[in-house]
Amino acid sequence: MRRLVLALATIVLVLSAMAGTSAQKQPRVVDLGHPLTEDSPSWTGEKVYVRTGTGDAARDGIAMGKIATDEHFGTHLDAPAHFSATGWTTEKIPVERLLRPAVCLNVAAQAEHDENYRVTVQDVQTWEREHGTIPRDSLVLVATGWDARWAQPRRYMNERNGVKHFPGLSVAAAKLLVERGVAGIAIDSPSVDYGPSEKYEVHRTTMPRNIYHVENATGLTKLPPGGFTVIVAPINIAGGSGGPTRIFALLN
Numbered sequence: 001m002r003r004l005v006l007a008l009a010t011i012v013l014v015l016s017a018m019a020g021t022s023a024q025k026q027p028r029v030v031d032l033g034h035p036l037t038e039d040s041p042s043w044t045g046e047k048v049y050v051r052t053g054t055g056d057a058a059r060d061g062i063a064m065g066k067i068a069t070d071e072h073f074g075t076h077l078d079a080p081a082h083f084s085a086t087g088w089t090t091e092k093i094p095v096e097r098l099l100r101p102a103v104c105l106n107v108a109a110q111a112e113h114d115e116n117y118r119v120t121v122q123d124v125q126t127w128e129r130e131h132g133t134i135p136r137d138s139l140v141l142v143a144t145g146w147d148a149r150w151a152q153p154r155r156y157m158n159e160r161n162g163v164k165h166f167p168g169l170s171v172a173a174a175k176l177l178v179e180r181g182v183a184g185i186a187i188d189s190p191s192v193d194y195g196p197s198e199k200y201e202v203h204r205t206t207m208p209r210n211i212y213h214v215e216n217a218t219g220l221t222k223l224p225p226g227g228f229t230v231i232v233a234p235i236n237i238a239g240g241s242g243g244p245t246r247i248f249a250l251l252n
């Protein structure tokens with residue numbers, strides 16, 4: 001009898017464990033990047049990405065192609081080495097730095113009225129008042145809504161008389177994020193430094209601390225303020241200063 005009770009108890013335990021597994025909620029995965037296309041916006045306006053088909057499945061029975069690209073094109077990673085002689089090149093970034101709890105600073109309302117909007121210290125503090133201090137080693141996503149212009153490269157780069165205009169971060173806000181010890185910063189505009197920047201001060205603030213960036217991300221304005229995970233998966237170029245990247249969120 002005791003054996004029977006034990007056996008029954010074991011079955012109940014196994015069944016409940018199985019039920020637990022099947023009931024576990026799968027995260028909703030959200031793509032936060034643009035596909036690479038030759039007519040996507042480039043920093044200079046020149047064509048910097050070319051894909052040549054070298055095989056066609058219908059014609060040749062096999063599809064193949066080769067690509068040539070700038071490292072900083074499309075949705076891409078800036079490795080810390082981009083602006084720091086001692087910073088990690090792409091393949092040196094530890095993979096655990098690329099899978100991170102994320103927070104989202106949504107400044108779309110501010111950027112809507114100011115194309116050169118720069119995230120302020122106050123924006124960060126407002127987020128922190130509501131959600132707590134930005135956790136160490138997290139990835140900070142900056143949602144400006146600028147990605148709505150992606151399909152129109154000239155409007156996206158928004159250059160007039162040699163000066164670009166698009167939103168980014170202030171140096172003071174970048175310094176605060178460095179203080180918080182964040183792993184990386186992703187933004188849905190062409191750069192973490194706002195358009196008119198000539199000296200790339202934000203890059204020079206973050207990259208010497210081995211903080212990486214993702215630029216030209218998309219879909220950030222639809223994300224919650226926090227409580228989710230982001231995966232950044234750049235092309236793993238040895239010695240690279242960055243490279244085209246997949247980036248996606250796992251929402252609970």
Ligand SMILES: [Zn+2]
Binds near residue numbers: 078215242
């Ligand atoms: Zn870049």
